[in-house]
Amino acid sequence: MANTNITAYADDFIATVSRQLGASAPLGDLDRLRLAAQQLKLAADGGAAVDWDTAATEWTQARDALLGQLAGFLTEGLPELPGLDALARAVGWNSGEGLSGSVEVGPFRLGLAPSSLMIRPGSLPPITLGPLRPSGIEASIALPGGGAGMPGGGSLMRLAHGFGGTLSVPIGPVMADAAAVVETLPDGTPSLLAIIGMTFMPPVQLSFGFSLDRIGGIVGANRTSDTDALAQAVRTGAAGNVLFAAAPPASPGALVTEMGRLFPARQGRHLGGPTLHLSWLSMGVGSLMSLDIGVIIEFPSVRITVLGVAKAEIPGMPGLLHLRLDVLGIVDPDQSLVSIDASLVDSHVLGIFSVYGDAALRLNWGSQAYAVVSVGGFFPGFNPEPARLPAMRRAGMSLDLPSPLPMYMRAEGYFAVTTNTIQLGCRIEASISMGLLSAHGFLQVDALVQFRPFYFVAQCAAGFDVGVAGFSFGGVRLDGTVSGPGPFTVRGKLTIETFLFDLSWDETFTFGSGPSDRLTANASLLAAMEEELARPGNMRAQSMHDAAVVLKPGLASSGNLAAVPPAGTLSWSQGRAPLGVAVDRVDGMPLPARQTVVMGNAGAAVKDRFSPGSYCTLTQSEALNRPPFDLLDAGLEPALAPAPSAPMMTDDSKVKVVVVMGEQSHPPLFSGRFDLTIASLLVDASRGPPALSSDKALVTATRETWTHIGTGTGVSFDSATAAHQAAKRWPRMTAAVAYADASAPVDLSGI
Known part of the structure; x- marks a missing residue:
């Protein structure tokens, strides 16, 4: 792998110089450097000392011929800082430290870390290929007259398509900090993301023990929020760490990288919003409770994202109590969706118990409406579709003792409510070790209740086993299931485990013989459609206006009548069931037989999106392979014929003619006087070339x-x-x- 770096380094240098100099690049010297790199790699792969020395000499001569382009290679993409060019020109090909040093820009001192590429294949003599370009610039605030610098500073990092950086500056009683990413999109459009904040020292006291510790915000141009990445980041705490600095990042580079992942570049999308940090009962070394909250508004889609981090701990004794809850809420009108995700992050109690768990809410008011609320997950095997939720941890607590101690305990559970079910369950598990002997036991209960049609199932499992030196010696396990109604079924299984064989008994008991609960069947799909025909809201008047003419609101409808202009149409549509398709269900309830309703009137069909699985009985294979939504008939635009008996209404709307030319409004040609200037403008415009040569698609x-x-x-x-x-x-x-x-x-x- 190290040998490959030889040709990669040469290719990078050649590409950079060719890009900078263009047609004036020394092509002969660049080709010689490329050939020398290939020979050096072959010698390194072969391992012969004679060949290595010869290839190293040729490499040295080839690169020395390009010493004048080394400074441009090292500084490509870096800001034009005073003194940086002189620092780069002082670097030689054999410099072991690479481009290193510091430059002062006003009150800031910028330092460049040393970096150089050295190759030593096996037992062959080492060779310094050359200095690498700096991946980042460290920044600090220089003290007047010299010195190590004031508290604060920052860094500047080179990214694949731009730069990222952090900065922290003390300004009196305020510590201002910022992190930013500036990139260039493939079409050359700039993209900016910045997160800024100001921490008050001391905090601004409000009242009732509350204080304002920090305010800030986020702004992004040609940036969007990745909701899936944010939902995953909430479970790890990374989202709160990026937006609120809730925990120090591993490095400035990690912070900038995470910013780009959560808020990626996207042309035409922009975001921004405020953030703040509130505390309650601050005691100098911390606060009993704190809340970070940020509201991000993305436009032009007007998607609202709310991110919060709530903490509770005993100041001065974080090991005694530390609870952190990260919450992400999204309101997305385009998707007709409200979602909330919450997770306990790095939480513990009394220093020995770890507390964990996830919660989620999904509320959709679209064509396939649903509601899902869960704390800790769902019944085993339950699929909450069409809601999309990430994998969720059970809500629970576990004993977190050092490994030499012989005891382990864990208790966890879940509770979920969906549109048609209630689910809950728990599991308690404990183990103890005494030398070579160990014992382990558990108890687990899961239950699900379905409303329509009514159905319930409860599962229970319990077990206990004993081991010697990590080998299971024997144990007992009981599994049971209760389900109903129609009939009421109880199933139990007892298993006795030994180190030689297992013994098990499995029995099922049935009580009652009545049928299971069934949904009441609709009598007729036609009757449901007759109800929709009687709804005035399903009838709409659609006017066919000229796009260049703006009319005032027309005559309002009278009673249950829809006023239709002479050039307009009448439209009837509904979303209860698709028309012209054989369906098995309507309103979620089965029909006695597969039925179809068609519109017999002449006219154009009105289309709408329907979910076939809501109206048709699909196999599992069909549900996976068929489209989740299909464009089907929902109504009709009837062909209207003049009828003497039709009610006639008088619309006294008046039309005002406005002529717009050259982005300026002019009075109409015939408004009581004849304007020859405007007439001449119209004649000249008619003689001009057409704006569009052909409107054919x-x-x-x-x-x-x-x-x-x-x-x-x-x-x-x-x-x-x-x-x-x-x-x-x-x-x-x-x-x-x-x-x-x-x-x-x-x-x-x-x-």
Whole structure:
């Protein structure tokens, strides 16, 4: 791997010099350096001392010819600081320290860390390839007249597409700090992310024991927030550490890298918002409770993110009590979603108990509405879809003693509520060791209650085992399940484990023979659609206005009538069930048989997005392979014909003509007088070239049509759901396929 660095270093130098000098780059010297690097790598791979000495001499001569370009290579991408060029020109190819030293810029002293690349393959003599470009610049505030510097300072780091840095400056009773990332997007657009804060020393006292310790904010241009990365970072505490400095970062580089990961660059998206730190009962060495909170508003999508870190500890004795709860809340109107994630981070009690756990809330008001609340997770095997939640830790407490001690204990549980279920469970586990002997026992209970149709299941497991020198000697385990109703079932299994064999008994008891709870079936899909026809809110008047004309609000509807302009249309649509498709359920309840409702009136269909799984019975394979939403018929725009009996209304709206030319408004041509100036402008504009040579679309896209094979009917469907549901009606085997695939099948004969 080290030998590969030889050619990589040469390629980096050659690319940098070629980029800086362009056509004036010394191509012959650069080619010689590339060839010398390849020969040096081959000699290093071969391990022969004679070849190595020859290749090293050629490398030295090739690089010495390019000494004039070394300073430009070392300073590429760095800010133009006074004294930096002189510092770089003093560096030689054989410098073991590389580009190192310090420069002073006003009250700041900037230091560059030494860095040089040295290669020693095996037992061959070492060789210094050359100095590396500095990866960062350390900054400190110089004292007047010299000295080590004032408290504070910062750093500047080179990133893949820009720079990142941190800075901390004391200003009287305030410590100001900032971290920033400046990058360039692939199209050349700059992207900026900055997190700033000011810590008050001492804190600003409010009242009732509360104090304001810190204020700050975040601003980003061409930046967005990665909600998935933020949700994961809340569970590790990284989100709070980045935004509030809740815990010192491992290094400035780690802070800048984490900032870029949580708030990545994205063109056209911007964000910003304030942050603050509040404390309660501050005692000089800390506070009993504290709260960090930040509100981030992202636009133009207007997504709101709230991040908070709450702490509780006994000042001066953090080992006695330390609780930290990180919370992330997101309001996303585009996704019709409100989400909250919370996690206990690095929390412990009495110095011997670790406290942990995650919680989450999801509330969606979109086309497939749902609500999910969970503390500690879900019933084993339960899938909360369509809600998307990361893996969650149980909420619990464990005994965290040093390893030599012989005792271990853990208690954890969960509680969850979804749109149709309640779930809860717990597990208690303990073990003890005495020399070679060890004992372990546990008790676990899980329960789930489903509302529609009503169903419950409870699982219980308990066990105890004894081991010798890490080998299980014997134990007992009991597993039980209770479920119902219709019938009420109890299942139990007892297992006795020995170091030679296991003995087990498994029995199931059934009580009652009645059927399980079923949802009340709807009598008719047609009856449900008749209810939708009677709803005035489903009928809308849609006007076909000229986009260049802005009209005042028209005549309001009278009673249950929709006022339709002469050039407008009448639209009826509903979201209760799709039309023209065979469905099995409506309102979440099954129908007596698969039913279809179609609109018999002439007119254009109104489309809307429906979830097929909410209306059709799908197998597990179909649910995985079919689209989660499909564009299906939801209503109709009827073809209106003039009718003498139709109610007539008078609209006394007036039209005002405004002529806009050259971004200036002019009075109309015929407004009581004739303006020859405006008329001449119109004539000149008519003689100009057209703004668009052709309005014909270069690329068009149409919806994919479907059909089903095996029947020979060749019927075409405009959605995958309609094709699949129609295929189920035929008595013989059929299959729904895209029309393009059916018209050009692949011949698999002979395979």
